[in-house]
Amino acid sequence: MLPETVLRTDDVAPDIRFDVWRDAMAATMSPMDVSSQHSSDFWGETRLLALEDVLLWPVAMQASRYRRTPKLIRQGDPELYHITLVLPGSGRLRVDHNDRRHMSLVNDLYILNSSYPCDVEVEENELAVGIGVEIPRSHFPLATERAIGRVLGQRIPGQEGFGAVLAHFLSHLVARNSAHQPSDVPRLKQILLDLVTGLVARELDAETALSKEMRQRNKFLLIRSYINRHYHDPGLTPRTVAAAHFISPRQLHRLFEAEGITAAAYIRGRRLAEARRRLADPAQYTTSIQSIARRCGYTSAAHFSRSFSAAYGMAPREYRELEHRQQLDTELRTLIRPPATGRDPIPAIPA
Known part of the structure; x- marks a missing residue:
C-alpha cells in the first residue's frame, strides 16, 4: 500500500x-x-x-x-x-x-x-x-x-x-x-507523466512531434485501455483489436512484444483476472460459474474451466469454495474473542 x-x-x-x-x-x-x-x-x-x-x-x-x-x-x-x-x-x-x-x-x-x-x-x-x-x-x-x-x-x-x-x-x-x-512508485509516476504527454499531444493533434518510442508507448496504452473496457465481448481478439485501431495484427504484436507479452495473452489474462475477482466476491457466490464465464467473454464453460485451471492451479469451483471458506474463517475469528487473562489491555500508541 x-x-x-x-x-x-x-x-x-x-x-x-x-x-x-x-x-x-x-x-x-x-x-x-x-x-x-x-x-x-x-x-x-x-x-x-x-x-x-x-x-x-x-x-x-x-x-x-x-x-x-x-x-x-x-x-x-x-x-x-x-x-x-x-x-x-x-x-x-x-x-x-x-x-x-x-x-x-x-x-x-x-x-x-x-x-x-x-x-x-x-x-x-x-x-x-x-x-x-x-x-x-x-x-x-x-x-x-x-x-x-x-x-x-x-x-x-x-x-x-x-x-x-x-x-x-x-x-x-x-x-x-x-x-x-x-517500490511501484517510480513506475506509476512515469506512466502518469507519459499519459499526460500523450493526452496533450492528442488534444493538439501534435503526436508526430513525439519520439517514436513515446508514440508507440501511447498507442500501447490506448490499446490496453480498449481491451480493459471490452474484455467481456467474446468477439474480442487480437485481430479485432488491431482493426479497431487501424493497424495490422503484426504491428499489434510488435507493440505488445515490447512490453514482454502477447496481445492474446493480455486479453486472456484480463478475462481470467476478472473471473477470479467475481468468483471470490461473496455477493456473487450464488451466480453460476457459467454466467461468470459468459460475463468475462467466454462462450464455453468447459474452455473457461480449462483456462482457469491452467492459470491458477485449480478449477473455478474449487477456487470459489476455497475463497468462501477463508472468508468465513476470517469472519469467525473476528467474532471469537480470546479469554480474559486478568491483565489490563496494552494501551494503544497515540498516532
Missing part, C-alpha cells in the same frame, strides 16, 4: 473546519483565495498520495470557490501543473483560466498552471467530487510545456481517447491503493 494522508473536516471543531481546509489546499496545490457559503461549518474529505514529488488527492467537498490571483502568484509560485478529473456525484465546475472559460462536467478533465491566475467555482449547493493531481513543471521538456500551454483551461473529455486512459489510470490508482507497493 502506498502511504497516504487523510483529512476529514468532521475530525476537527466546526468553527475551524474551513480554516483547516483552506490551509490544506494551499499546502497541496498553491496558495489560493478560498471562499464558501458553507464556511461556518464546512465539510470536505481528501486523501493525499505521493508518487515522489507528484501528488494525487481524491476529494469530495461542499460548494466553494478557488481563486489564484496575480498578488498570490507574486508572493510565491511552486511552478506546478494542476489536473482535475471530475467524478460522478460532482456538480458542474466553472473554470476560468488562461483566457478560457468553460463548465467542467462529470468525467471531464482540465489543466491549470500555477503561474497564471485561475478561478474555479463549484455550483451553489452542489458537491465537488474528483481527483486532483499536482505535477512539477520541471518534469516536462520545453516542447511539451508549450503544448500544455495551448490546452490550459480547456475542457478535455475523459470518456474517449487519451482522456479515457488517463481518467481510468487515476481512478484505478486511488481506488486500489492497497494493490501497490512503495
Whole structure:
C-alpha cells in the first residue's frame, strides 16, 4: 500500500473546519483565495498520495470557490501543473483560466498552471467530487510545456481517447491503493507523466512531434485501455483489436512484444483476472460459474474451466469454495474473542 494522508473536516471543531481546509489546499496545490457559503461549518474529505514529488488527492467537498490571483502568484509560485478529473456525484465546475472559460462536467478533465491566475467555482449547493493531481513543471521538456500551454483551461473529455486512459489510470490508482507497493512508485509516476504527454499531444493533434518510442508507448496504452473496457465481448481478439485501431495484427504484436507479452495473452489474462475477482466476491457466490464465464467473454464453460485451471492451479469451483471458506474463517475469528487473562489491555500508541 502506498502511504497516504487523510483529512476529514468532521475530525476537527466546526468553527475551524474551513480554516483547516483552506490551509490544506494551499499546502497541496498553491496558495489560493478560498471562499464558501458553507464556511461556518464546512465539510470536505481528501486523501493525499505521493508518487515522489507528484501528488494525487481524491476529494469530495461542499460548494466553494478557488481563486489564484496575480498578488498570490507574486508572493510565491511552486511552478506546478494542476489536473482535475471530475467524478460522478460532482456538480458542474466553472473554470476560468488562461483566457478560457468553460463548465467542467462529470468525467471531464482540465489543466491549470500555477503561474497564471485561475478561478474555479463549484455550483451553489452542489458537491465537488474528483481527483486532483499536482505535477512539477520541471518534469516536462520545453516542447511539451508549450503544448500544455495551448490546452490550459480547456475542457478535455475523459470518456474517449487519451482522456479515457488517463481518467481510468487515476481512478484505478486511488481506488486500489492497497494493490501497490512503495517500490511501484517510480513506475506509476512515469506512466502518469507519459499519459499526460500523450493526452496533450492528442488534444493538439501534435503526436508526430513525439519520439517514436513515446508514440508507440501511447498507442500501447490506448490499446490496453480498449481491451480493459471490452474484455467481456467474446468477439474480442487480437485481430479485432488491431482493426479497431487501424493497424495490422503484426504491428499489434510488435507493440505488445515490447512490453514482454502477447496481445492474446493480455486479453486472456484480463478475462481470467476478472473471473477470479467475481468468483471470490461473496455477493456473487450464488451466480453460476457459467454466467461468470459468459460475463468475462467466454462462450464455453468447459474452455473457461480449462483456462482457469491452467492459470491458477485449480478449477473455478474449487477456487470459489476455497475463497468462501477463508472468508468465513476470517469472519469467525473476528467474532471469537480470546479469554480474559486478568491483565489490563496494552494501551494503544497515540498516532
